[in-house]
Amino acid sequence: MRIAVLPLIAVAAAAGPAAASEVVLDLLHFDGFEAPAPTAFRLGALMLRDPHVFVPVPLGPVTLCTDATDVADVGLNPQIAASLAADADANGRYDTSPLLVFEPLRGDGLPGRVSDRNGDCSVATPLQCTPAAAVTPARAYRSFTLAGSDHCLEPLAGTTSTWTSGAPVPQPGGACYATTAADLVLNTGAVAIPLFDTRFGAPLPATVGSTGGGLLRGFLRASDAAVITVPVNGSNMTLASLLPGGAGSCRANLAGGVDSWNGESGWWFYFEYRQDAALP
DSSP states (O other), rough: OOOOOOOOOEOOOOOOOOOTTBEEEESSOOOOOOOOOOOOEEEEEEEESSSSSEEEEEEEEEEEEESSSTTTSSSSSHHHHHTTOOOOOOSSBBBOOOOEEESSSOSOOOEEEEEEEEEBBBBBSHHHHOOEEEEEEEEEEEEEEOOOOOSSSOOTTTTOOSSSSSSOOOOOOOOEEOOOEEEEEOOOOOOEEEEEEEEEEEOOOOSSSSEEEEEEEEEEHHHHHTTTTTEEEEEEEEGGGGGGOOTOOOOOOOTOSSSEEETTEEEEEEEEEEEOOOOO
């Protein structure tokens, strides 16, 4: 069945708190498209770039508040990496496979749709994935060819902090794509994180191999962070207690930390992601 679709209008202009160099997708109407052959990409790497996570570390008579974002074995990013690489039952399939499924993948600037799904993917190469049925409506996306300081996605002004370690939040530009906003539960394998008003922006992926430098932006409510648990040094801690300014955290709030969205307190999360091309 053919569904009428009006084109997406894109300009490099400000929308709400977004910086002026981030593209804006002005979606006039989007109900769907005919079903073309899908192209799937496994999110083979997910790295939290902002905010960082902190854990208390007893050291004699004092307790240090340590940035554990990237600390081997116990840090959040190493736990996510281990979960995404895991095949616990040795059946040749990854235990966790978050996917982006493009219908179709296109780089001509015309609108398409993309859905975030779970999948069943092979450990062996070439990577083969079977996407699960979509549980949320597809997003609209389109590709861009940008120059200078224009980006497909970037941090919202005043929502990131300055860290002494770790990689910065990526800002994909050049040949890239941007999506419309939607809510999702990000399944990292190590922890499931409910994020609101999420957008994906990344370099337009190659249909073979891997393409890094993607950015996922979304809001985590403090009320949700307070009930999500993360294993740290053999015990479970709430995600809120690991975040600057969160309930029970050893790290006080800091500039660009606790924010608000739709009247809810919380944090803007910025994940860098890698897209691994998958065969059907």
